[in-house]
Amino acid sequence: MSDHLDALLHEKRIFYPPEELVKESNIRKWMDERNIKGYSELIKRCEEDPEWFWDELAQELDWFEPYTKILEWNPPYAKWFADGKFNIVHNALDRHAKGWRKNKIAYIWEGEDGRRRKLTYFDLYREVNRLANALKGLGVRKGDRVSIYLPMIPELPIAMLACAKIGAIHSVVFSGFWAKAFKERAIDAGSKIVITADAFHRRGKLIKLKDTLDTVIDDIPTIEKVIVVEHLKTEVDMKEGRDVFWDDLLKGQEKECETEILGAEDTLFILYTSGTTGKPKGVVHTHGGYAVGTYTTMKFVFDIRDDDIYWCTADIGWITGHSYVVYGPLIAGATSILYDGAPDYPDPGRLWKMIEDYGVTIFYTAPTLVRMFMKYGEKWPQDHDLSSLRLLGSVGEPINPEAWMWYYENIGGRRCPIMDTWWQTETGMHIITPLPISPLKPGSAYKPFPTIKADVLDDDGNSLRGEGGHLVIKTPWPAMFRTLYKDEKRYIESYWSKFPNIYLTGDVGRIDEDGYFWIQGREDDILNVAGHRISTAEVESALVSHPLVVEAAVVGKPDILKGEEIAAFVILKEDVKPTQHLKGVLREHVRKEIGPIATPSYIGFVDDLPKTRSGKIMRRIIKAKLIGEDVGDTSTLANPEAVDELEKAL
Numbered sequence: 001m002s003d004h005l006d007a008l009l010h011e012k013r014i015f016y017p018p019e020e021l022v023k024e025s026n027i028r029k030w031m032d033e034r035n036i037k038g039y040s041e042l043i044k045r046c047e048e049d050p051e052w053f054w055d056e057l058a059q060e061l062d063w064f065e066p067y068t069k070i071l072e073w074n075p076p077y078a079k080w081f082a083d084g085k086f087n088i089v090h091n092a093l094d095r096h097a098k099g100w101r102k103n104k105i106a107y108i109w110e111g112e113d114g115r116r117r118k119l120t121y122f123d124l125y126r127e128v129n130r131l132a133n134a135l136k137g138l139g140v141r142k143g144d145r146v147s148i149y150l151p152m153i154p155e156l157p158i159a160m161l162a163c164a165k166i167g168a169i170h171s172v173v174f175s176g177f178w179a180k181a182f183k184e185r186a187i188d189a190g191s192k193i194v195i196t197a198d199a200f201h202r203r204g205k206l207i208k209l210k211d212t213l214d215t216v217i218d219d220i221p222t223i224e225k226v227i228v229v230e231h232l233k234t235e236v237d238m239k240e241g242r243d244v245f246w247d248d249l250l251k252g253q254e255k256e257c258e259t260e261i262l263g264a265e266d267t268l269f270i271l272y273t274s275g276t277t278g279k280p281k282g283v284v285h286t287h288g289g290y291a292v293g294t295y296t297t298m299k300f301v302f303d304i305r306d307d308d309i310y311w312c313t314a315d316i317g318w319i320t321g322h323s324y325v326v327y328g329p330l331i332a333g334a335t336s337i338l339y340d341g342a343p344d345y346p347d348p349g350r351l352w353k354m355i356e357d358y359g360v361t362i363f364y365t366a367p368t369l370v371r372m373f374m375k376y377g378e379k380w381p382q383d384h385d386l387s388s389l390r391l392l393g394s395v396g397e398p399i400n401p402e403a404w405m406w407y408y409e410n411i412g413g414r415r416c417p418i419m420d421t422w423w424q425t426e427t428g429m430h431i432i433t434p435l436p437i438s439p440l441k442p443g444s445a446y447k448p449f450p451t452i453k454a455d456v457l458d459d460d461g462n463s464l465r466g467e468g469g470h471l472v473i474k475t476p477w478p479a480m481f482r483t484l485y486k487d488e489k490r491y492i493e494s495y496w497s498k499f500p501n502i503y504l505t506g507d508v509g510r511i512d513e514d515g516y517f518w519i520q521g522r523e524d525d526i527l528n529v530a531g532h533r534i535s536t537a538e539v540e541s542a543l544v545s546h547p548l549v550v551e552a553a554v555v556g557k558p559d560i561l562k563g564e565e566i567a568a569f570v571i572l573k574e575d576v577k578p579t580q581h582l583k584g585v586l587r588e589h590v591r592k593e594i595g596p597i598a599t600p601s602y603i604g605f606v607d608d609l610p611k612t613r614s615g616k617i618m619r620r621i622i623k624a625k626l627i628g629e630d631v632g633d634t635s636t637l638a639n640p641e642a643v644d645e646l647e648k649a650l
């Protein structure tokens with residue numbers, strides 16, 4: 001085994017959080033109040049009595065009627081706090097608007113063009129109530145589905161909360177998806193109502209959302225009304241009787257609206273996520289457990305406090321936005337930034353300027369963005385005062401140690417611990433994650449959150465240590481999804497069939513000798529070269545560690561002798577010449593970093609890699625292109641043109 005693989009497998013660097021931060025952290029104080037001396041004692045107590053932990057946290061929320069049972073676990077079905085009467089909106093909004101946080105800012109919104117809006121909890125409360133009353137007037141009742149297709153404007157959380165307030169189920173579709181994707185999701189959900197906007201700006205370009213919707217709206221048979229936010233006041237076609245402007249609808253609506261008293265297990269939302277078959281999965285989340293899970297992780301992972309300015313850069317159209325832009329932060333009574341724009345527009349200083357302008361204290365983003373900013377260089381963050389930051393977060397994909405270090409040094413000033421949070425649409429909340437008191441190894445997502453038992457198994461269900469295997473979760477957690485919408489069979493087959501009563505995450509992970517988890521990527525991104533298991537992420541990490549490389553995507557190319565060969569597509573730093581010689585240098589670099597087994601047989605230079613709109617590299621498409629298969633539908637890619645580039649590169 002080469003030195004680099006050894007280094008990746010046994011990352012020796014450990015970074016400790018500043019003492020003051022540990023002392024002041026929510027988790028440390030919570031443990032002190034309960035006489036719990038340290039992390040291992042906490043984990044032990046949680047293992048012995050997980051319900052004790054969740055009960056304590058659930059008690060910090062408001063229940064219309066208390067629950068008597070905490071967990072009912074009939075695998076694969078969990079119910080949490082099932083007989084409690086609850087509504088997440090009462091906790092995220094009503095109780096703040098009626099209490100001392102009334103005039104506290106809930107959202108600071110900034111548009112790409114620099115426009116700003118601030119909404120207090122009281123502002124938000126009244127807008128939500130007006131829309132909730134309007135929806136009721138349109139005949140929306142408990143259990144009805146509402147599709148929401150909006151950019152990152154305040155009307156998006158308002159729409160979600162208004163639905164939840166009256167017990168309707170929201171299904172948000174990312175505004176970057178194209179019409180076909182929207183249609184598929186709205187048909188599956190059987191939505192009565194769509195809430196959309198005229199248009200928004202991205203990279204200075206006008207994106208006409210209502211026009212996009214118009215191309216498919218007639219194909220969605222259940223739609224009765226389309227509510228249109230006039231965000232930019234661009235011209236739109238309004239179909240009489242069906243389409244109505246948000247402002248017209250809300251005119252004269254009462255500013256009070258009774259919050260529906262629901263059962264904790266009532267459905268809060270459906271969120272569609274991609275599965276291996278191509279048909280999106282409708283992941284179903286509930287009011288009670290989801291609220292407790294997102295609130296608890298806001299408190300203990302992000303260490304949220306009342307004087308924080310918190311910024312999660314994810315779009316609300318993804319689970320990260322649902323849990324950590326909308327519900328988690330609002331339940332915690334936080335002040336959040338909402339930014340509707342590209343992160344590097346008009347220049348790569350945009351995010352850093354906003355951190356400085358608003359005094360952001362907690363910043364949560366994705367490794368793909370970190371790597372993009374690495375490419376732009378240190379100069380951009382250095383131009384800004386980032387000293388307000390206290391804590392950083394990462395989510396969505398494995399963060400390679402180089403990007404981790406860059407983020408830690410250049411954004412966090414070596415004083416902000418990085419919470420590398422591993423979780424999924426299905427899990428609803430952070431599952432494997434550090435706490436602000438954890439010693440960190442760059443590239444590791446640390447260990448399971450208190451009470452959660454995660455493991456790495458071989459095909460026969462034996463626990464593995466030091467080797468890659470199936471990442472699984474063995475115990476239920478409150479924010480877990482309850483099913484796939486209208487697809488019970490797929491719920492069981494995809495997640496609960498490989499190992500009975502154990503949740504299969506679909507990721508490959510490894511647990512090192514200190515119990516740290518290293519997520520290696522999706523199972524389908526793992527290569528098998530001559531009988532050796534190699535993670536695409538490991539090869540990519542090696543390539544990215546070369547000073548001339550910015551980003552890399554690695555896929556397997558079937559090979560009769562070796563099973564698979566490694567093909568790599570590489571984005572070089574600006575101004576670096578893509579020569580044949582350089583391919584050899586990089587091959588040699590990987591060989592040196594990991595070992596001959598991981599040396600790419602093919603290297604292609606590209607300017608861009610096909611990515612989903614959430615920034616995930618679409619290896620499936622790269623692989624199809626590489627082996628000459630049909631790449632299928634590329635309409636959900638952020639950059640379909642990158643697909644053609646691949647061919648030229650080889």
Ligand code: PRX
Nearest residue numbers: 395396397398420421422423424425519522
């Ligand atoms: O492969 C893991 C990766 O993202 C997948 C979940 O994707 P999604 O449901 O879209 O949710 C993304 C945001 C929670 C996981 O199966 N993933 C997510 N976070 C991490 C990660 N991989 C490594 N490290 C992470 N921190």
